[in-house]
Amino acid sequence: MTAIGGSSSSAATLSSSVKFPPSQFPKSSTFSPHPTPLNPPKCTLRSENPLPPNAVVSKPSPLEILKTSSVDRYTKEKTSIIVIGLNVHTAPVEMREKLAIPEAQWPQVIQELCALNHIEEAAVLSTCNRIEIYLVALSQHRAVREVTDWISKLSGVSIPEICKHQILLYNKDATQHLFEVAAGLDSLVLGEGQILSQVKQVVKSGQGVPGFDRKISGLFKQAISVGKRVRTEKNISSGSVSVSSAAVELALMKRSVASFDDARVLVIGAGKMGKLVIKHLAAKGCRKMVVVNRSEERVNAIREELKDVDLVYRPLSEMLECATEADLIFTCTASESPLFSKENVEMLSSVGKGVGNRLYIDISIPRNVDPGVSELENAVVYNVDDLREVVDANMEDRHQKAMEARGIIQEELNKFEAWIDSLETVPTIKKFRAYVERIRASELEKCLSKMRGNVSKEQKEAMYALSMGIVNKLLHGPMQHLRCDGNDNKSLSEVLENMRALNRMYDLETEISLMEEKIRVKLERAKK
Template identity: 40%
Template sequence: MQVVVVGLNHKTAPVQVREKLAFSEHSLPGALQELRKYQGINGCVIISTCNRTEIYAAVDEEHAGVESILDFLVRRSGVERVELRGYLYNYGSYTAARHLFRVAAGLDSMVLGETQILGQVKQALAIAQEHRATEKILNTLFRQALTVGKRARTETGIDQNSVSISYAAVELARQIFGTLQDRTVLIIGAGKMSELTALHLVSNGVSGVIVSNRSYERAVRLAEKFGGQAVRFSELFKYMLRADIVISCTAATHYVVRLVEMQQVMEQRGQRPLMIIDIAVPRDVDPAVGNLPGVKLYDVDALQHVIDRNLETRRKAALRAESIIEQELAGFMQWLGSLYAVPTITALKKLGEDIKQKELRRAFNRLGDLTDHDRKVIGSLANSIVNQLLHMPVVRLKEYALTPQGQLYNEVLCHLFDLPTGAEDKPNIQAAQK
């Protein structure tokens, strides 16, 4: 069995593609169960955030497993297979593990070292486990990834000097307006990202915060934290007339800010410009709204240039985090190698013993009456021949098990000697590393 990852992120695909492959939390259980039915998929975990969708799977064979995942994504997204391939990356066991460790450490995020992804990795594993979509190898891999993420943040401080999507949204607003003093901001959505954005806005001196959410009670709770005003979702466009900045981040699967309503809003605003930052994936705001006179619309991809600034400290911390990743990766690959090497060595020795016993019986039958001494000498000879023939393959497999190519050598040996693959009893990673 092997581990593969197939995915896309903010570096390989634009937001209009990522939103087609995004999985909401309530859709994950069904998606996991559906994927488990595909040929060669023995377990899976799906990480889906605004900046990435990645499927980690334990598969019988790497190529076939990747193709099954691709079939699944094509069916779910409606994107043509050829087009989708251009946005996706896929990695096998060693590189897949290293990639996940970097994701958990925040090294593969739009915001280097951001903390939210660690919780998202943990939640992805929890959902897969709850719905029995995962298995031992993936469980161990993800637990190790969470350890990596915690070590990276604790030992390097990579998550210090606050930089996040919400922070970048505020910075973009400051670039446009110069200052946020005496500005009014309308926040659509009352989730964690909205709360973080409101926190940054207030700390940068906005004079008014308006919060609108489908759940009015949640809007009230968020507005109260910042001395702002909560408005019902049905009054959203009415209060948009008062706003200078709109920041939208809901969990809706469709546009909540549409062109028709915004045309009316802008007509009533006259010459007053309106800045809209859409940090939701899938997007909350119809892209056509950005073509209206007076509207400056930015989606999550537009935040990249803001995030790229002032990250030198985090880049230095990232170098130290990479060292931690290599340490933890070596431990995981050693465990993974032992997972396959031990059963293979056992099977190889059993094969040798079976052949030896079979040939000894045949020889003894043909030789007729033999003394106990003769039998012992012949048995010792056969035993020595088998042991010497198998000695170097066993030694080399133990050595290779500690390298990234360990699983490959294991498979080659199994094919050469026609050995069964896999193991029922799999050691835990702590035991394997002792």
């Protein structure tokens, strides 16, 4: 269950055979997972030594095909951060529930995604109003294609239908999007706070999972810091509503009597969302409600917090019996199939004269109330998409706070971009240290051999310490100029130029780039 949120833009998809300067990349455009390649200029080559008709030509390896499909793609391009998914702004509830991924399955999904050829790291943020997959990809376009295919097979939704509703953002845009999500700026209920706890849960679920590694975990941890700063410094959550409180407000709006004094309230589910619904009902004056849950333990915990509210526990097996006695029903469980079908609701007795129809407020994804129930004369059903009616009030003040919060997001975005770019220098730092260490160890060994063993243990230790001290002091300057965390005045271009200079001066380049080696490992794994 979750915060409401979304995105209004999607990044452009470009042919993998062409590169454009950054200024020519449109920030938003329609995405197609199978881009049409640009037509190359036609030319005819004449061979001096044509192959015999029966000659056997060896096929290029998969790695060679990948390498030659775009010049220098794997040797000079960095990995990309990508977010792909859909949310309450781009897709209706019936689409979102098909793609929803239960929290318990997030670790397994991360491993499945990272088993794809072009995915290095991954994370999943799936809530009642968004399903977003964050990736560190070895190739933008191939990664998007692989993940889109994976989502389609998992959900049974066609690729064209997914692309019609999805968001797709790359690198800085993807990072900024997550920061805005964590800060509550991307939510339908602007400034709502529950989404931050859900972003924290992504990190908790990813701990120790192969594929939830340095870059993706760093991204989410930075997003958590952004969310905390925005809420602390801008107080954007003040006066805002959450999904659960909006559901209670909606119930008040739709009841014939705008109070809960005589309401017969049934809450199904006592998890996080159910607990919040109960608390908001109590805050609005509801002093008695029936709570249906699998066990009584959670209901007892809520009783301890709300001692002045009469909470009556009933097991799930008595749900329909309890529904017959209720005129207002909130559903907020993680059930993957509807709890109320059209057939069993039709069998329920009417709520009685003067009360009106029985109201169902369904804030679950997948939905707990079958859409067909809304066709019945004695039932009125509202779901999370109907909460927009509630959240339009008091928006002006929160929009002003949101504008102020974007300054914080920009600061944190610059820090994260600096950290990501500085990771490029890590292999150079390691290779340079190893290069210097080999020289130090070799020269120390030569010195000791010339002394023909006339050296005590204490003297050897002193000579070793001396050599290490000299090396560390000499390395201090270069190492400082290869690090950039966004907190100093060094530009990233300066740091990266220092890295290239060291590579040139000390011949630190390797024959196979790190990116190319990752692709090779992926392809070999796929063959097994």
